[in-house]
Amino acid sequence: MTIRAAILGFGTVGEGIHDILLEKHQELEKLTGDHIEICGVLVQDLKKKRPIKEDTFLTNQFEDILSVQPDIIFEATVGEEPSFTYLSKAIAQGIHVVTANKVMFAAYGPSLLAQAHSYVGIGYEATTAAGTPVIGLLSKLMQASQITKVEAILNGTSNYILTAMQSEGKPFSTALKEAQEKGYAEADPTNDIEGHDAFYKLMILSQLLYNKQPDWNTVPREGIAGLQKENIEEAKRKGEKIRHVATLTYNRGEIQASVRPVSFPSSHGLYSIEGVDNAITVESDIAGSITLRGPGAGKSSTASAMIEDAVQILQNQAAKRPQLSH
Numbered sequence: 001m002t003i004r005a006a007i008l009g010f011g012t013v014g015e016g017i018h019d020i021l022l023e024k025h026q027e028l029e030k031l032t033g034d035h036i037e038i039c040g041v042l043v044q045d046l047k048k049k050r051p052i053k054e055d056t057f058l059t060n061q062f063e064d065i066l067s068v069q070p071d072i073i074f075e076a077t078v079g080e081e082p083s084f085t086y087l088s089k090a091i092a093q094g095i096h097v098v099t100a101n102k103v104m105f106a107a108y109g110p111s112l113l114a115q116a117h118s119y120v121g122i123g124y125e126a127t128t129a130a131g132t133p134v135i136g137l138l139s140k141l142m143q144a145s146q147i148t149k150v151e152a153i154l155n156g157t158s159n160y161i162l163t164a165m166q167s168e169g170k171p172f173s174t175a176l177k178e179a180q181e182k183g184y185a186e187a188d189p190t191n192d193i194e195g196h197d198a199f200y201k202l203m204i205l206s207q208l209l210y211n212k213q214p215d216w217n218t219v220p221r222e223g224i225a226g227l228q229k230e231n232i233e234e235a236k237r238k239g240e241k242i243r244h245v246a247t248l249t250y251n252r253g254e255i256q257a258s259v260r261p262v263s264f265p266s267s268h269g270l271y272s273i274e275g276v277d278n279a280i281t282v283e284s285d286i287a288g289s290i291t292l293r294g295p296g297a298g299k300s301s302t303a304s305a306m307i308e309d310a311v312q313i314l315q316n317q318a319a320k321r322p323q324l325s326h
């Protein structure tokens with residue numbers, strides 16, 4: 001059958017989804033049994049020039065998107081609202097949703113999941129570590145394990161900046177500019193460099209693992225913006241590297257969380273995580289310590305996670321379709 005896909009937002013991530021849907025349409029059809037076509041794209045500024053397929057229906061009104069009756073919505077806009085309102089409306093109409101928006105999902109993910117009927121798919125792999133499939137690993141492949149600790153690098157921009165400062169001696173401002181040009185940093189990079197972005201991702205992991213989040217106000221949060229050249233040099237002198245680390249520990253129902261720069265010796269697993277990569281180490285009661293590493297930001301990596309979510313949703317839907325008897 002034909003699946004009508006709408007894309008909300010056409011920045012770094014939205015463009016990536018658009019490109020993969022066009023470039024990989026045959027592979028996607030083989031995987032899902034469905035022909036996926038883009039039925040509409042929502043943006044803010046209709047006058048902006050965009051590398052978009054010529055006949056694409058472009059609008060700045062969400063109601064227009066609903067009126068073209070999408071089967072699935074890829075959401076790649078910024079901030080809690082109007083994203084939450086849009087996705088709530090979509091779910092109420094039985095539309096599958098796949099989002100990359102961690103600011104919205106950290107706050108409203110539980111509500112969206114609760115609103116969705118069993119036949120509505122919700123994908124949020126891209127909210128945390130972009131295309132590095134930590135959500136899939138924890139939700140599907142480690143269900144019987146009790147995770148007692150998560151130690152992770154969750155912000156690609158911060159790790160990119162730290163690597164450029166430490167290994168290449170670049171100033172903070174140069175490294176941040178590069179991260180923006182590469183599409184890693186948010187349009188307003190405050191969330192990246194002040195630790196908010198890693199915090200939202202950590203809250204999404206907490207919700208997934210423990211079905212609850214710590215009180216946000218009690219979580220110590222520090223970004224890399226306050227680090228000085230001297231801090232970097234001191235770590236170097238000691239043979240260490242500073243990494244921006246998000247930590248969750250779980251003990252008898254109590255969750256402790258923190259987000260902050262930490263100086264690691266070369267023996268630590270997160271010492272060698274360079275550039276835009278993220279890494280997540282989980283300690284589990286049955287499987288022991290497992291680390292997942294990969295690109296944590298960027299157009300292709302993030303769009304890849306969203307397309308993988310869509311493939312799973314469509315495959316699940318296909319499995320539920322009534323079989324025709326001959």
Ligand code: NAP
Nearest residue numbers: 009010011012013043044045076077100101187297298302
């Ligand atoms: P971006 O380049 O700033 O693009 C945002 C897009 O959303 C723009 O096309 C903008 O429209 C549109 N938009 C924003 N607010 C809107 C609204 N209220 N109504 C309609 N359209 C709206 O951002 P991005 O890097 O693609 O990121 C998109 C989302 O994915 C964010 O939530 C981000 O945190 C998340 N994410 C990003 C990455 C990454 O590596 N970049 C990775 C994982 C997750 P205009 O073009 O008209 O301004």
Ligand code: HSE
Nearest residue numbers: 155156157184186297
């Ligand atoms: N700005 C985010 C980062 C994008 O640098 O990690 C990925 O969520």
